[in-house]
Amino acid sequence: MHQFKEKLIKYFFLLNGILVIIILVSIFYLLLKNSWPAFSEIGFRGFFASADWNPTSYEKPGYGILGQVLSTFMVTLGAMVIAVPLGVATAAYIAEVANPRIKGVLKPVIEILAGIPSVVIGFLGIVLLGPVIADTFGLSNGLNAINGSILLAIMSLPTIISLSEDAISSVPDKYREASLGLGASRWQTLIRSVLPAGLSGIIASVMLGMGRAIGETMTVLMATGNAPALPGSFFDSVRTMTATIAIELGEVPYNTTHYYALFAVGLVLFLMTFIINLVSDIILHKYQEVE
């Protein structure tokens, strides 16, 4: 009886563990199910290979997502150009240079930064960063790709910093000792042995940061201007995949082609971030096994 109860309890907890897998699979399933009508109606070419997104047109509605995908890539790329050097440098500083007192300040700072709601960051993109960008570059308004990139960089910094710091800190001391013993300075040791040794973890952290940037909605929705066209430069207004869903899903009737097309955009987003997370996971795993 006792044993039976113990077994039952164990399976109860196991069920809760498996539930996470079920949730992930059902997200995928529901996205797929709701996108399918869109694919069959629009066709894969009309969806993936066209930049003509004009679902509300009465005569010739277009459902091409190329413009959104490029916008997402552009804003994310800009964010990474800012966040990767800044994030990795900060991580290296925390892990290798800073004294415990400074660490004690920086770590909570990063945690709080991670906790600031994206809608607040987006709000500051409108009221604070936008005017600065408009003034600096002589534009009529500052709601454009570069604004989104800077905000996304801020949003992905905590991920990149904390995971890169883990990667750098977990490089075994023998690497440092060997390098210092050969007469290298601490800087040379950091650049030539510690960072290369922690590289896979750093790359994984950057990928996770990138996944976060691709999936971010509110900041880009508020700060990039949302012009649904192929982006030309970082000073253009862009509309990302996430922003498109956010803007249009609220206005579209359920179970129309437009509705299904938005789920299809969500499916593409889901797959992109899923692959990025998976790859970064594989990189991390390999690196942990080597250690």
Next chain:
Amino acid sequence: MSKRLKEKIGFTVLRLAGLLVIIILGIILYDIISKGIGVISWEFLSQMPRNGMTEGGIYPAIIGTFYVTIITALVSIPLGIFAAIYLNEYAKKGKLTRLIRLAIRNLSGVPSIVFGLFGVALFVQGMGFGTSILSAGLTLGLMTLPITVTASEEALKTVPRSYREGSLALGATKWQSIRTNVLPAAVPGMLTGSILGLARAAGETAPILFTGAAFFLPFLPDSPFSQFMALPYHLYILATQHHAISQVRPLAYGTALVLITLVLIVNLTAIIVRARFRKRFKR
């Protein structure tokens, strides 16, 4: 360039990077606090919006966020704790355990707007809950699950092995030792981490856009099936969708300040509690 000089320049660059991160947070907090503080008053916190949301307070948005967060907690805290107990106490190394962990990590990477779509398909339409507090809370609850699982597992890990072994050696069953020895020691840590997750969920906008948040409601929600106003969505509306954007800007700053304060309080409490908790087990 000498080795010394190079090192000095290199470390200075790293230091500046760290400083820049602090400055970024400083600017965010300073701007919101300095421009929002003047708006905060008892009236602002306790009154309904008036005159097309150009005057009055944000009371319904506070209440709405509060209600939704309760449902989020009811979903994500028990499920998170149970899953963590399995992973830390029962699971053996193997394919299934790896798969569960992989699912948790991937779930935490699913974009919030995709959770919104999921919530529409499953809760709003599939289960027929409509756009409601319930649908939004369930969506946010599932989204927060990876955070509560991870936090609870970390708390369980800080409980020393001897707590379990001592009890098992005295003849207690596994569940008995978990219930009487491990859980009491781990619960404060579990809750701290979970509340951090809840604070994050309370600040989310994208998942509630289509699952229940309302532009404006002249009354408070009276059941889990009502629509609701929420702080983050209210800020989004005031910042971008309002017909008199410059007129309501101070109200937007006030709303942002309330949101930020919530985040700050929860984070600082968590940091303090966590530090104490760690110290206790180190001794």
